[in-house]
Amino acid sequence: xxxxxxxxxxxxxxxxxxxxxxxxxxxxxxxxxxxxxxxxxxxxxxxxxxxxxxxxxxxxxxxxxxxxxxxxxxxxxxxxxxxxxxxxxxxxxxxxxxxxxxxxxxxxxxxxxxxxxxxxxxxxxxxxxxxxxxxxxxxxxxxxxxxxxxxxxxxxxxxxxxxxxxxxxxxxxxxxxxxxxxxxxxxxxxxxxxxxxxxxxxxxxxxxxxxxxxxxxxxxxxxxxxxxxxxxxxxxxxxxxxxxxxxxxxxxxxxxxxxxxxxxxxxxxxxxxxxxxxxxxxxxxxxxxxxxxxxxxxxxxxxxxxxxxxxxxxxxxxxxxxxxxxxxxxxxxxxxxxxxxxxxxxxxxxxxxxxxxxxxxxxxxxxxxxxxxxxxxxxxxxxxxxxxxxxxxxxxxxxxxxxxxxxxxxxxxxxxxxx
Amino acid sequence: xxxxxxxxxxxxxxxxxxxxxxxxxxxxxxxxxxxxxxxxxxxxxxxxxxxxxxxxxxxxxxxxxxxxxxxxxxxxxxxxxxxxxxxxxxxxxxxxxxxxxxxxxxxxxxxxxxxxxxxxxxxxxxxxxxxxxxxxxxxxxxxxxxxxxxxxxxxxxxxxxxxxxxxxxxxxxxxxxxxxxxxxxxxxxxxxxxxxxxxxxxxxxxxxxxxxxxxxxxxxxxxxxxxxxxxxxxxxxxxxxxxxxxxxxxxxxxxxxxxxxxxxxxxxxxxxxxxxxxxxxxxxxxxxxxxxxxxxxxxxxxxxxxxxxxxxxxxxxxxxxxxxxxxxxxxxxxxxxxxxxxxxxxxxxxxxxxxxxxxxxxxxxxxxxxxxxxxxxxxxxxxxxxxxxxxxxxxxxxxxxxxxxxxxxxxxxxxxxxx
Numbered sequence: 125x126x127x128x129x130x131x132x133x134x135x136x137x138x139x140x141x142x143x144x145x146x147x148x149x150x151x152x153x154x155x156x157x158x159x160x161x162x163x164x165x166x167x168x169x170x171x172x173x174x175x176x177x178x179x180x181x182x183x184x185x186x187x188x189x190x191x192x193x194x195x196x197x198x199x200x201x202x203x204x205x206x207x208x209x210x211x212x213x214x215x216x217x218x219x220x221x222x223x224x225x226x227x228x229x230x231x232x233x234x235x236x237x238x239x240x241x242x243x244x245x246x247x248x249x250x251x252x253x254x255x256x257x258x259x260x261x262x263x264x265x266x267x268x269x270x271x272x273x274x275x276x277x278x279x280x281x282x283x284x285x286x287x288x289x290x291x292x293x294x295x296x297x298x299x300x301x302x303x304x305x306x307x308x309x310x311x312x313x314x315x316x317x318x319x320x321x322x323x324x325x326x327x328x329x330x331x332x333x334x335x336x337x338x339x340x341x342x343x344x345x346x347x348x349x350x351x352x353x354x355x356x357x358x359x360x361x362x363x364x365x366x367x368x369x370x371x372x373x374x375x376x377x378x379x380x381x382x383x384x385x386x387x388x389x390x391x392x393x394x395x396x397x398x399x400x401x402x403x404x405x406x407x408x409x410x411x412x413x414x415x416x417x418x419x420x421x422x423x424x425x426x427x428x429x430x431x432x433x434x435x436x437x438x439x440x441x442x443x444x445x446x447x448x449x450x451x452x453x454x455x456x457x458x459x460x461x462x463x464x465x466x467x468x469x470x471x472x473x474x475x476x477x478x479x480x481x482x483x484x485x486x487x488x489x490x491x492x493x494x495x496x497x498x499x500x501x502x503x504x505x506x507x508x509x510x511x512x513x514x515x516x517x518x519x520x521x522x523x524x525x526x527x528x529x530x531x532x533x534x535x536x537x538x539x540x541x542x543x
Numbered sequence: 544x545x546x547x548x549x550x551x552x553x554x555x556x557x558x559x560x561x562x563x564x565x566x567x568x569x570x571x572x573x574x575x576x577x578x579x580x581x582x583x584x585x586x587x588x589x590x591x592x593x594x595x596x597x598x599x600x601x602x603x604x605x606x607x608x609x610x611x612x613x614x615x616x617x618x619x620x621x622x623x624x625x626x627x628x629x630x631x632x633x634x635x636x637x638x639x640x641x642x643x644x645x646x647x648x649x650x651x652x653x654x655x656x657x658x659x660x661x662x663x664x665x666x667x668x669x670x671x672x673x674x675x676x677x678x679x680x681x682x683x684x685x686x687x688x689x690x691x692x693x694x695x696x697x698x699x700x701x702x703x704x705x706x707x708x709x710x711x712x713x714x715x716x717x718x719x720x721x722x723x724x725x726x727x728x729x730x731x732x733x734x735x736x737x738x739x740x741x742x743x744x745x746x747x748x749x750x751x752x753x754x755x756x757x758x759x760x761x762x763x764x765x766x767x768x769x770x771x772x773x774x775x776x777x778x779x780x781x782x783x784x785x786x787x788x789x790x791x792x793x794x795x796x797x798x799x800x801x802x803x804x805x806x807x808x809x810x811x812x813x814x815x816x817x818x819x820x821x822x823x824x825x826x827x828x829x830x831x832x833x834x835x836x837x838x839x840x841x842x843x844x845x846x847x848x849x850x851x852x853x854x855x856x857x858x859x860x861x862x863x864x865x866x867x868x869x870x871x872x873x874x875x876x877x878x879x880x881x882x883x884x885x886x887x888x889x890x891x892x893x894x895x896x897x898x899x900x901x902x903x904x905x906x907x908x909x910x911x912x913x914x915x916x917x918x919x920x921x922x923x924x925x926x927x928x929x930x931x932x933x934x935x936x937x938x939x940x941x942x943x944x945x946x947x948x949x950x951x952x953x954x955x956x957x958x959x960x961x962x
Contacts, residue, residue, distance in 0.1 A: 126617070127551065129548045197546070198546075198628075198903065199904075205617075229905055231943065271900075290950065291946040291947075294947070294949050295906060297949075297953050298896075298897060298953065299901060478717060481717050481718055482690040482719055483690075485614075485617050487648070522943075524714075524941075524943035525943055525946075527709075527717070528709075528713070534713070534716050534717065
């Protein structure tokens with residue numbers, strides 16, 4: 125037995141809220157102009173009230189609406205897989221499990237929250253959403269979700285990706301979304317995630333029929349992703365494991381990490397490990413302070429680890445990990461010592477991706493490959509000590525749309541950083 | 544309930560052999576030089592004896608080796624999905640099911656036979672395989688399989704694809720295969736599947752350590768694909784269905800069609816429907832006669848529907864369906880009236896693919912979209928008659944590496960044929 129599939133009726137019916145489990149409350153977001161705590165009214169032009177409520181919710185569980193579950197069931201529960209061929213290749217006594225979020229329509233974990241956000245917007249009468257996307261993972265996920273609820277969607281895509289990586293742009297259009305390159309008013313600028321957020325927020329504020337949607341960082345986004353860890357817990361039990369010794373996930377804005385790790389926070393013996401690129405080392409090298417979520421300073425200030433909102437990460441292949449800041453909830457766990465963080469250069473990350481492809485058969489997204497790298501290193505450490513460690517990592521997406529990065533790696537064109 | 548997952552122990556342990564179920568025996572392949580029936584010795588330079596034996600086997604079931612099952616379990620059993628959102632959009636009383644073969648490492652059904660072929664070659668001491676690939680589906684599948692058995696692999700890739708569609712070339716390399724553009728001795732020629740077969744066979748014959756592998760057409764290839772239909776039968780039972788009214792699959796060389804349809808051949812009430820492009824209408828417009836498998840005439844002559852081995856299909860996006868001939872077993876079923884065939888122009892095929900993406904969330908390979916088109920038309924016919932028809936189709940692969948075709952369709956650049 126190497127794959128555990130939950131029966132469909134075991135799909136989680138409530139999201140796990142990390143808030144009551146934090147050592148101390150998170151400081152509130154601050155208004156960009158007044159620097160005073162923002163209230164629901166400040167956020168109402170951007171988000172439906174249901175999501176604003178989830179942002180500050182304190183109850184331990186929040187029910188998942190049936191309409192959301194109906195769509196999640198198109199691919200959930202996702203498999204838990206034991207990587208026995210990788211274990212054999214490493215000669216490790218560790219048991220390595222991964223949660224396969226690549227089976228979603230968009231090929232990543234992103235639809236878990238995209239569906240919920242589209243639902244709540246539809247329910248409150250929103251006709252149209254605006255959003256930003258970098259390489260396109262979030263844009264594709266939201267386009268899929270909007271197609272399910274018959275919502276219009278406009279995606280501001282970082283121009284460099286729009287020009288050079290057309291496949292995810294085409295996927296967004298296939299699901300019915302409209303895509304334009306960002307920044308919209310500077311046609312020669314390659315763009316950045318921060319500037320695309322500014323474009324999307326400006327679009328939303330200018331139109332009464334439109335709300336804005338964000339794919340990571342915020343509390344409600346991470347909340348929606350906790351189905352990952354909740355399913356994994358049940359599946360590890362099916363596999364005869366008590367609890368994992370360590371839970372590993374890549375970390376950009378924090379949503380796939382929070383999704384798999386938060387349900388294990390109350391289990392004090394379980395180590396939680398965030399993996400980031402050395403070229404964008406928010407958790408390992410950043411400062412914990414209030415900062416803007418975007419480059420232009422349109423968004424509220426959040427208390428988080430940050431490299432500074434004007435930090436422009438080098439153009440590494442794991443586009444989903446190129447963010448100057450981080451989820452306040454993830455940041456709080458790291459600051460308080462409940463979660464660890466490690467950074468890798470992309471050469472080492474692709475070494476691991478190739479070993480994974482040749483043993484387990486799966487071509488990982490560069491983001492997911494960060495978790496594979498850390499899982500392999502944990503397994504090799506267990507080989508040194510002879511420990512039968514149980515390792516769980518989040519396989520947050522496949523790499524079929526990232527093969528140009530593999531091409532660069534295989535032909536010596538990968539630009540590496542110090543690590 | 545919309546997805547049925549077989550327990551892992553229900554993965555088929557034997558392949559279903561269509562030979563004893565055919566109305567009359569298939570005429571033997573003929574030697575290209577002598578035009579006499581080929582014997583095992585003629586094929587020994589190309590294939591291991593186990594596969595040559597399967598080519599002419601008459602027993603109804605052939606055991607699947609445990610080493611093959613161990614690898615198939617990385618992704619099998621694959622899900623059976625009921626397309627309820629598509630049904631609702633069509634307003635049909637039909638129940639539409641699809642078998643999701645896109646979940647394999649290579650994203651298509653091709654690994655089902657690639658793994659078996661790699662295993663038998665390894666078992667008989669082969670160190671290296673040569674093969675051809677068009678757009679790359681077969682090359683990626685065989686590269687994955689060779690990585691599992693530590694076999695070297697050289698892939699001759701049609702030059703037009705090698706130059707214009709690098710992603711599958713990169714996937715082959717990621718799994719450790721070597722790729723060269725074909726024809727090797729004419730660097731300005733765009734190439735064709737027929738000429739790539741000639742290159743791969745020439746490579747194999749020149750080296751004692753090398754065998755050749757083919758991804759479709761031959762009896763042993765279709766045999767290995769019957770796990771698809773065998774699983775689907777069990778899953779339809781789980782779903783409370785007796786038998787489908789019609790089983791639908793795209794047909795190029797015939798392997799995904801044979802895979803899902805052959806186990807239903809003994810069920811006389813079940814209609815079997817092959818779907819092909821109007822631009823390469825082998826079953827609907829071809830002649831049933833002996834013809835070569837390749838352009839150069841290196842291969843044995845097979846009794847099949849063919850457009851002529853010098854027929855060069857237009858460059859449509861469903862590269863896997865661009866083959867002048869067809870499986871002799873599929874050809875015999877069509878000739879004898881047990882199987883129907885229909886042809887569609889690619890514009891209508893992509894209409895269906897977009898409707899499927901926006902309802903079921905899945906971006907289909909252009910090959911799979913041919914089956915979706917036919918399934919939708921069957922469901923619309925059922926709406927006219929009010930019949931609660933049960934439709935099963937093979938979703939033989941995802942389209943993440945085919946998004947350029949969607950781009951052409953969405954922006955009016957799709958060259959259509961008469962249909």
